[in-house]
């Protein structure tokens with residue numbers, strides 16, 4: 001069964017905890033977004049894990065260098081999963097994976113900016129990452145003609161464990177699951193909703209229908 005990951009792209013620990021309290025019953029993974037971690041530091045990760053020890057806490061570190069070190073500080077802060085960029089040197093990804101093995105945690109590779117996401121997904125899977133995030137960032141999503149279907153099709157083609165992130169919503173989440181995703185990521189569709197709990201519940205139900 002695919003997991004639902006809420007991406008919290010808010011800017012304060014207080015707002016993140018408030019949102020997580022509302023949506024926790026319906027999500028499997030709680031992601032602290034990169035801007036949130038940059039604004040608040042890794043203490044937001046610790047606060048989230050303390051508040052929701054039964055959930056997987058995903059620190060969207062978007063690491064580009066010092067893979068082992070950045071993964072280690074996030075794991076020590078309470079993260080269960082960290083992201084490393086797929087565009088960077090293999091050594092950075094491998095370093096993060098080594099750290100994950102040491103702490104019994106996991107690494108996810110983020111494919112923002114990767115030209116051939118299917119090829120890179122296969123390459124980095126061989127390094128021992130948990131799954132590959134087929135991802136169009138918020139800037140890319142805002143470009144004319146963007147469609148999440150491209151990512152969904154790439155997931156189907158890659159034949160490796162993957163998540164899809166980038167405008168996943170109630171209209172598209174069934175396609176994400178049908179393509180065989182390990183995780184469907186929803187940010188704006190949840191935190192931007194009038195009733196985030198209701199939105200998360202509806203997404204979860206759509207995934208399971």
Ligand SMILES: O=C(CO)[C@H](O)[C@H](O)COP(=O)(O)O
Nearest residue numbers: 007137165166167186187188
């Ligand atoms: O990591 C991110 C941006 O870099 C976002 O959290 C991710 O793209 C999901 O966002 P949304 O569901 O709001 O499109």
